[in-house]
Structures are given as C-alpha cells and as structure tokens.
Amino acid sequence: MQNPVQLDKTLATLDSDRDGAIARLLEFLRIPSVSTDPAHEADVRDAATWLCRELRGLGFTADIRDTPGHPMVVARSQSGDARPVLFYGHYDVQPVDPLDLWDRPPFEPALEETENGTVIRGRGASDDKGQLMTFIEACRAWKAVHGALPSDLILLFEGEEESGSPSLRPFLTENRDSLTASIALICDTALYADGRPAITTQLRGLVGEEIIVTGADRDLHSGSFGGLAANPIMVLAQALGTLKDDTGRVTLPGFYDGVEDADETLRRDWDALNFDAAEFLGRVGLSTPIGEQDRTPLEMLWNRPTAEINGIEGGYTGDGFKTVLPATARAKVSFRLTGAQDPQKIRDAFRAHIRHHLPQDCQVEFHDHGASPASVMDTSDAAFAAAKQALSDEWGRDAAYIGAGGSIPIAGDFKQILGMDSMLIGFGRDDDRIHSPNEKYDLDSFTKGARSWARIIAALR
Incomplete structure (x- = not known):
C-alpha cells in the first residue's frame, strides 16, 4: 500500500487542480460523440483522438485501434511489480433527442447551481465521460506527486457502448493476451440510492x-x-x-x-442499506411489492x-x-x-x-x-476489501457490496473472454438523467470520484 504521506499529497494535488480538471472535462464533453448516428462518425473519432492525446501527455503509451465500427482506445503505463489492473470506460454518448426538452445545448456543457449543489450539465457528463475522467485525473495527480504513473495499468475506452458494443467481444478475443489483467475496474455505475459508496459485485x-x-x-x-x-x-x-x-x-x-442465495457478507451489507420498497415503488406511482413473497425486496431486485x-x-x-x-x-x-x-x-x-x-x-x-449469463464476482479477492475500505475512507460512510438488477455485458465479457472478475465502481446518482434531456453529473461526484480512485490505486499497489 502507498505511503500515507504520499497519498495525502496525491489527494491535495487533486484538490488544488480541481478547476483544471473541470476545464478538461468540459472540453471533452463538447465533442458530440454520438455513436448511434452515422452523422457523428467523425465526432466519435475526434473523441478517441482527444483521449489518446491526453493519455500520451500523461506518459501512457496510447493508441487508437480501429474496429469494423468505432475505434477503441488502448493505453498502458510502464511495467512494474504492481498487480496488473485493467480500467474500462466508454467515450461515446447517447443521442440528445428530444432537443427541445434541454434547458441548454447538450454539447455546450457548463457548471450549474441547483438546490442540491453544483452540477456539471451536458450530454455524457455522467454516462460516461465524467466517470471516465475521474480515473484519468487520479492518474494525473499520482504522476505529479510520484513523477511516474501507477505501474501496470491498462486502460480500455470503447466508442460503441451506447450502440450495443458490436465490436467489443471480437476485439477482446483478438487481443486477449495483451488485455488480460488480474482484475478489471469498470466505472459505468453509480453510488447507492442514498449516496453511499458501493461496489457492484453481481449483475443479472x-x-x-x-x-x-x-x-x-x-x-x-x-x-x-x-x-x-x-x-x-x-x-x-x-x-x-x-x-x-x-x-x-x-x-x-x-x-x-x-x-444461489446471497452469502452472509452480502446479506449483511444489503440489510444495512435499509432499503424501503414502498418508497422505491412510490417514485413510480406504485406501493406494494409483488413476486416471491418469501424473499426480501433487494433479493428480488438483485439476486432472484x-x-x-x-x-x-x-x-x-x-x-x-x-x-x-x-x-x-x-x-x-x-x-x-x-x-x-x-x-x-x-x-x-x-x-x-x-x-x-x-x-x-x-x-x-x-x-x-x-x-x-449473470456475472457474480469473487469478493474473497483481497482487492475487493481494499477498494471497499478506500471508498469508506473517502466518503466517510461504510461502502457496501451491492447487486444490480440490470445487465452490464462488459463485466460478463471480461469474465468469459479474459477470465477475470470486475469491480464496478461509479459515482453517478439516480437523478443524473442519463439517456435523457438535461443529463448532469454532480460536481461532488466528479471531485470525490477522482479522490476515490486515487485511494483505490494506492490500495492496490
């Protein structure tokens, strides 16, 4: 684990460069990288080029890899004796329709003050450019303090996630040897509903x-x-x-x-979330859970x-x-x-x-x-406990292992093709309006997300 003094310096560097990090994210968000629309094919490549330039500027070896569709961006830091880690995100975004429901042009991002704090407003702010950039900013601060990037990192950024990832599985298969690491980190997820940090450990x-x-x-x-x-x-x-x-x-x-039933560790974490099924259903005009009545609501959502x-x-x-x-x-x-x-x-x-x-x-x-198939991660891997503690330290609340009712195919692809588990860690919120007009990302999610990744990187060294 990294020296606590060095970690403190890394976190302080992130704090001092917050304005620079925001400016870089806003620049990235201005690129209309809509992967489903052929009219934006050049814009998607521009986003890949922008990423590649940023990563090379930090010292990564970075390349644009062409596919039958939109390109992948693959980057590596120098080899060392650290545990090899693959970080995945996507740089393409959803279409913006209906445009007339946006309060501002979707590709003219800006900070906005709301009753719940400052947010970054714009298409891709939460899904997934803002999340992706939290990790890059953590690497930037690490290099500023250490003089070198964290070793043994592989970064994989996709340009087709919002259009079904047609090129992803063939790309993983073709590049299996060079992409396989000990574990994958996926940033395309969210905090738990009440703002608690979380690691998603299973997906239906x-x-x-x-x-x-x-x-x-x-x-x-x-x-x-x-x-x-x-x-x-x-x-x-x-x-x-x-x-x-x-x-x-x-x-x-x-x-x-x-x-299979959830193990006792997951049950304890889920019980501690104090999930209110009536409140959850009340958001959509319902009130009463149906389904297997001998199961808890979270079991029905995540584990059944x-x-x-x-x-x-x-x-x-x-x-x-x-x-x-x-x-x-x-x-x-x-x-x-x-x-x-x-x-x-x-x-x-x-x-x-x-x-x-x-x-x-x-x-x-x-x-x-x-x-x-479903994806179930092996939380006995020490990396999970280390990341969970790092998140708890940053957010001042006990992080939880949670499930997800939906499917994130990339986690299954990493398991099936590359033979490695994934830690799904993200800092989005339920009200981020991803895929909808007026998408946003809380400024707090962006800044604390970068600090969280710095802590996790330190914990895995």
Missing part, C-alpha cells in the same frame, strides 16, 4: 425472446368463427399467463437450476431471476370496435438471470412451454433477442 443476465403465433390465414369474423376457430391472442395469453404461479415463482422446468412480458400485440386496437379473431399475435418476453443459470437452457425451456400450449391449428415462430 438476460434472455430476450419474441414470439409470433399464427392461426388462420386471415382475420376472422368473431360471430362466424368465434368458439370454433383458434384465437392466437387467447393462445398466447394463456401460455404467457402460466409462466408464473400464484406465489410469483416461474414455472419453467429447471428454471431455478444454478440460482425474473420472467417479464415486455410487450404484446394483436388484433384490432384502433378507434371504435372491430369484432375479429386475429390471424396473428406477438409478444416480447425477457428473463433476468442470476447465479449460474444457463441462458440457452432458459430459452429452450421457454420455447417448449409455448409449444406445449399451442393448438394443432396454430404455428409459432421465435426470434432471438440476445442472451448473456
């Missing part, structure tokens, strides 16, 4: 399916054919309605194979699998009324996975379930919308 996986049930060769008059002919909407609704039993458990055979109908359509839904038996009905269904659940087995079980409910006169087709 995902299976997406689209189902189309077809009956007659045309829509039928319900008076002439009702009661005799198959109704695809009824068929589909009955099949989907039996996906769960009265207790909230999913009925697919083998669905819970590989699902789900089956959800995301969309369903068929027949006539226009103005007025039309009495038909529709020829087709379709639905989109997703499963969130935990533990060691096998995405392909879940997909196969679901398709068998639909076919089981299919009458002789109906046909079904399925469309695959992706699959990824």
Whole structure:
C-alpha cells in the first residue's frame, strides 16, 4: 500500500487542480460523440483522438485501434511489480433527442447551481465521460506527486457502448493476451440510492425472446368463427399467463437450476442499506411489492431471476370496435438471470412451454433477442476489501457490496473472454438523467470520484 504521506499529497494535488480538471472535462464533453448516428462518425473519432492525446501527455503509451465500427482506445503505463489492473470506460454518448426538452445545448456543457449543489450539465457528463475522467485525473495527480504513473495499468475506452458494443467481444478475443489483467475496474455505475459508496459485485443476465403465433390465414369474423376457430391472442395469453404461479415463482422446468442465495457478507451489507420498497415503488406511482413473497425486496431486485412480458400485440386496437379473431399475435418476453443459470437452457425451456400450449391449428415462430449469463464476482479477492475500505475512507460512510438488477455485458465479457472478475465502481446518482434531456453529473461526484480512485490505486499497489 502507498505511503500515507504520499497519498495525502496525491489527494491535495487533486484538490488544488480541481478547476483544471473541470476545464478538461468540459472540453471533452463538447465533442458530440454520438455513436448511434452515422452523422457523428467523425465526432466519435475526434473523441478517441482527444483521449489518446491526453493519455500520451500523461506518459501512457496510447493508441487508437480501429474496429469494423468505432475505434477503441488502448493505453498502458510502464511495467512494474504492481498487480496488473485493467480500467474500462466508454467515450461515446447517447443521442440528445428530444432537443427541445434541454434547458441548454447538450454539447455546450457548463457548471450549474441547483438546490442540491453544483452540477456539471451536458450530454455524457455522467454516462460516461465524467466517470471516465475521474480515473484519468487520479492518474494525473499520482504522476505529479510520484513523477511516474501507477505501474501496470491498462486502460480500455470503447466508442460503441451506447450502440450495443458490436465490436467489443471480437476485439477482446483478438487481443486477449495483451488485455488480460488480474482484475478489471469498470466505472459505468453509480453510488447507492442514498449516496453511499458501493461496489457492484453481481449483475443479472438476460434472455430476450419474441414470439409470433399464427392461426388462420386471415382475420376472422368473431360471430362466424368465434368458439370454433383458434384465437392466437387467447393462445398466447394463456401460455404467457402460466409462466408464473400464484406465489410469483416461474414455472419453467429447471428454471431455478444454478440460482444461489446471497452469502452472509452480502446479506449483511444489503440489510444495512435499509432499503424501503414502498418508497422505491412510490417514485413510480406504485406501493406494494409483488413476486416471491418469501424473499426480501433487494433479493428480488438483485439476486432472484425474473420472467417479464415486455410487450404484446394483436388484433384490432384502433378507434371504435372491430369484432375479429386475429390471424396473428406477438409478444416480447425477457428473463433476468442470476447465479449460474444457463441462458440457452432458459430459452429452450421457454420455447417448449409455448409449444406445449399451442393448438394443432396454430404455428409459432421465435426470434432471438440476445442472451448473456449473470456475472457474480469473487469478493474473497483481497482487492475487493481494499477498494471497499478506500471508498469508506473517502466518503466517510461504510461502502457496501451491492447487486444490480440490470445487465452490464462488459463485466460478463471480461469474465468469459479474459477470465477475470470486475469491480464496478461509479459515482453517478439516480437523478443524473442519463439517456435523457438535461443529463448532469454532480460536481461532488466528479471531485470525490477522482479522490476515490486515487485511494483505490494506492490500495492496490
């Protein structure tokens, strides 16, 4: 671990250069690196170039690596005897539509005073340029104090995260030997809801399916054919309605194979968060948890699998009324996975379930919308405890190990392709409005985020 005096100097350097750090972030945010829009292809490359120039100026060996899509930026510090660490972030941003809902131009970022403190307003401020820059600023301060960068760092910055990361897995596979480290750090996450620092240690996986049930060769008059002919909407609704039993458990055979209860360390951390399910649901106009009633709300959000109908359509839904038996009905269904659940087995079980409910006169087709397993990190690795203590020291509150109900595929990719666990540490907040108009990043998140990374780097040396 770094000498405490040197750490204090590094933190003091960050504090003294706060204005410079803000200016650099604002410059970065002015680049409209929208990866999903072909009109911004040159802007995305400009952002990669900007990053590469900054990193080289700090002493990293940095290169732009072309892919079939937008480029990757890969940088390295000098080799040494420290534990090799890979840091990941993304420099592309979401589209800004609808533009008329922004209070200021999205690529003209600025500091703003709000009732909750100073924020950095602009597209990408929180997701993910501001978060990415917290780590770079920590490295900048480290070099100013030590005369050299922290050794054995690999930085990987992606330009396609907001457009599905189509080039990422092939890039990781092709560069497996040069990118593999002992652990990965991912900054694309947030503080816990009450501002408590946190390390996300598990992420649910995902299976997406689209189902189309077809009956007659045309829509039928319900008076002439009702009661005799198959109704695809009824068929589909009955099949989907039996996906769960009265207790909230999913009925697919083998669905819970590989699902594990949270260990005692996680349970203690989760209990200490004092999660209020009624307050959480109240934010969206609800009040009462559903699902497996023998589980705590946080278990249901983070450590239990789900089956959800995301969309369903068929027949006539226009103005007025039309009495038909529709020829087709379709639905989109997703499963969130935990533990060691096998995405392909879940997909196969679901398709068998639909076919089981299919009458002789109906046909079904399925469309695959992706699959990824859950990611569960090994918190017995000493790096987790070291980072947790570093975060607690900076924020003056005990950091927690938390889960995430959603999926962050990069963590699974690092596990599957590079064979290493990830620590997901970020400083965003629930109200940052990522992907929405008026995105912001708290100035406190930016400054304390950089200080947090300086502490974590010191703890891992």
